[in-house]
Amino acid sequence: MTTDANGSNPPARYDAAFANRIEPEWQRRWAEAGVFRQANPGEAGFDGAKPKFYCLDMFPYPSGAGLHVGHPEGYTATDIVCRYQRMRGKNVLHPMGWDAFGLPAEQYAIQTGVHPAETTRKSIDNFRRQLQRFGFSYDWDREFATIDEGYYKWTQWIFLKIYNSWFDPQQQKARPIGDLVAMLEGGECGVSAWGELVSREGARGTQAFTGKPSDVRLWHELTTEERRGFLDSQRLAYLDEQTVNWCPKLGTALANEEVKDGRSERGSHPVYRKPLRQWMLRITAYCDRLLQGLEGLDWPESTRAMQQEWIGKSVGAEIDFEVEGRDEALRVFTTRPDTIFGATYMVIAPEHWLVDEMLDEPAGETDAAALRAYVEQARNRSDVERQEAKEKTGVFTGLYAVNPATGARIPIWTADYVLTGYGTGAIMAVPAHDERDFEFAQKFGLEIRDVVYPRALQLVSFYAHHMTEDEKADDEKWKKTLADFMGLCTTVDSDPELFGPVLGAVRERRREQQTAGLTAEQAAEKGHIGSRGSISGEYIVSIESLGAKDGQALEDLFAGGGYWRRRGEAFTLAGVCVHSKNAEVSLDGLGKAQAIERITGWLEKKGIGQEKVNYRLRDWLFSRQRYWGEPVPIVFDEQGDHYPVSEEALPVTLPPMTDYQPAESDDPQPLLAKAGAWVRTTAGDAGVDEDTLRPETPVRRETNTMPGWAGSCWYHLRYADSQNAERFVGEEAERYWLKDGVDLYIGGAEHAVLHLLYARFWHKVLFDLRLVSSDEPYRKLFHQGMILSHAYQRKNKTLVPINEVDAREDGTFVERATGEAVTQIAAKMSKSLKNVVNPDEVIAEFGADTFRLYEMYMGPLEATKPWDTRAIAGMYRFLQRAWRLAIDESTGNVRDGGGSDDAELEKLLQRTIAKVGDDIEKLSFNTAIAAMIEFVNAALPGDGQSPRLSVSQLERFVRTLAPFAPHLAEELWSRLGQEGFVSEASWASYDPAMLIDDAVEVPVQMKGKVRAKLLVPADLDAEGLKAAALADPKVIEFLAGAKPERVIAIPGKMVNIVL
């Protein structure tokens, strides 16, 4: 323990007891004076001349376990930045609040019957108490929780805004659904037979090539139900029956993002696929904007990459394949339309509509029983099982399609390696150029036809196609001709168009030994070939390695297209097209990009295909079958049609429950369905607009609630004006604080995809509806690293709790129970490993200032780093020294060095101020602290010496330290007789001229080592420096009379003498 029981410490020493006395006191004074209260534009005390700085911490979920040491890491970082920015004269918005809906409180309610609100409020109070003990400079007046009615009212309001919007593909933005109605009523556009929005002429916004203009129906041609159905299908929030990720253990469906390797992200429980009618948010409409928006953001590269991958844009084509005996075409998506000549079969997902039709009405060759069995099995397999099964499976559907490029009749299979929900759920399989298709084709004996070769093989292929009978017969002749041909083509890198003439020329030359028939360039090259016997030989060796023993074999291999099949793997890289020609179009000889362009053009002309962009991102599953979440403000009438609750009637609050036990059922039922009286109500009681539904109409409330992410999608907006009862955020406050988004957002990388993607999506919708002024919510994002703790590992990699291990004299560790040697490692803190560090205890032992400093000093903010309790003492000692710099430990008086300002120390102080400021802006807190330690170590004399710093110097240092150790700084500030709070002081200034030295020490390097150092004027030029180096006695001694070969002198930096 660092506190002294005997009281023999000097009376005015900075110790833990003292820190624990002054820290709460300063926190009290700050709160009393409202030091960190930040006024909004238009309010008293707001200074519009100051620039704004909005600094946000990621919304914490207040768990029952309280704060762990990872929380204060990010919070201390933002606090330092905020305190610094305030001192630099900015209006700083630095809020804190609680993301408080969610499963843990509900699961606790299931076990104990305690209402989740009660548990959650308790946790919030505990979190707040813990956070406040750190002295963070939050504006607590802006605090709120997502479970506050005054907050989730607006969460529901935003949901309704989304519900009442559609995405205009022309303008690429959300618009009120009323605009769409107006457009339809005006006859500008209509509805296609496929239920898509199309312009009057039938040219469509979305997908297009099979539509016929005659299919388009105008608004007045639709029935009321058809109109309603169409509008509902266009909403950004829509109901859809779809296969969801059902997690029985959690009793709810999960969004794709919440599923990892077939298990739930939270708790790692298995997930099954189940059809459910659910609310979906049309985030996919924003794919392109979410992708493009990333480019202007100051975000970690890794997070941008993760979002890009998650959105997963891929450019390709959609192509319709005719199906034998059916009118309707089978549409596929492919990124490699250039390989269409190699499409030898097709695969559709087991959930594909065509499979369902085959089960109803089997075709002649359909083995209905086998098909049914396969589909059943695919459906019931959980995602875990699907992923574990490496071996390809599938069944022939009995149907055949026609490859539009080759005219070949190709079988249609179903297999679960084709996913429903990506692309069209159907593919053209090109086994020669796709690993999955290759594997499948190998297993089921399907044709493999290669249509892309690497460049060298393309030449072999060309030759195989054009071999003369004469050459084929002669074992040596074909090889030599081919070798010459390849050598010539590869040396001049000739175009495929020239292959014919070049081959002709090679034959000519071999026959006549002349140059006739070649271009001038080729003739020049020809001479080389002849003289390069060895190179020709190398070609022959590689030709032989292809395995063709004679000309006939070569022809079989290449003209027959069997090469890759024999090679045993697919060639998936870009290459040159071969065997890709029909009467209308030829891709032969083209590279990938050109081939894609040409074939897509051909498909478009034929009306059977077009370019298409696909995204991996799916729409956001927004319904949860839980109690503890925001109710969805929607009701259903007896027909099952849905109606929004009017804005005036918000919030829709949760009904009280007697038990929280999920209803056991094969059909997943939302928990709220049990609240019968709440669920069954009338339109009037539920607050539906009278114009929409007569008040006495019986309605059923939506019983699904919103997912945990909903509340965190817009909290950054609410903080700007958190007490506003009229609007989700005041317009002026929003425009001021959210201009260009949040200026610094710090939180864990675990939210890289989920929260950050959803929040960006909501923000963009609100932007489109002109409800916010910026397009992106978070301009600069930073992830703090994880803080690990010690743990011990057995040889078999299992972990041992720290209280079951003994340290031995020699520095090794053994498990007490078994005596087995274990190694010390760093691992995540966990209850089971007994290595959780409790911040409250650390503060009790050292004080909050020491804790703050320690976490910032551990290493770079973004790094994962191990907690080392012993190392905290270093920061504690530093603060003690800083204290002693200003205060006499025995008397408590200020140690005023008077007017004896030491020029060197003054220079060092100013440099320290400059470096600390720069480092804070770079979020490089560890080096900032190191600089302050150096200053203190330099300024603090050994025992008994008189103080060396003046009060002016001391107070400037205190201001520099203040963002890091604010309590100690306030105490010193007041003892130094300064006015007001150091928290409200301005940042110390420095003279840039002080940062430049008059004289510098320049190292002299010889034979790769520093051999001497020169003290020279900083502005000494290269010649002078060189002369000074050569005149230095140590240099002369090292040279020992040898003459330097070269002397490099970089003024102010270094001299290198090369021997």
Next chain:
RNA sequence: GCCGGAGUGGCGGAAUGGCAGACGCGGCGGAUUCAAAAUCCGCUGCCCGAAAGGGCGUGGGGGUUCGACUCCCCCCUCCGGCACCA
């Protein structure tokens, strides 16, 4: 497999083309103390050497450069993410 990040003393780390190891922990020695804790002062990359000094040294191999932890190529290891996405 693909994408992103990292590899420097016993440990956390600093240095982004110019003196490798700032600063902190730990360790060693000393002061203070009856003694200890706390605090303070000094030393502390490794090897050879009594010392002066010398050699080696930033995951491994190669390259560029007067000069490389830093830039380029290849490889290894660890961490994070994605993964039948056509």
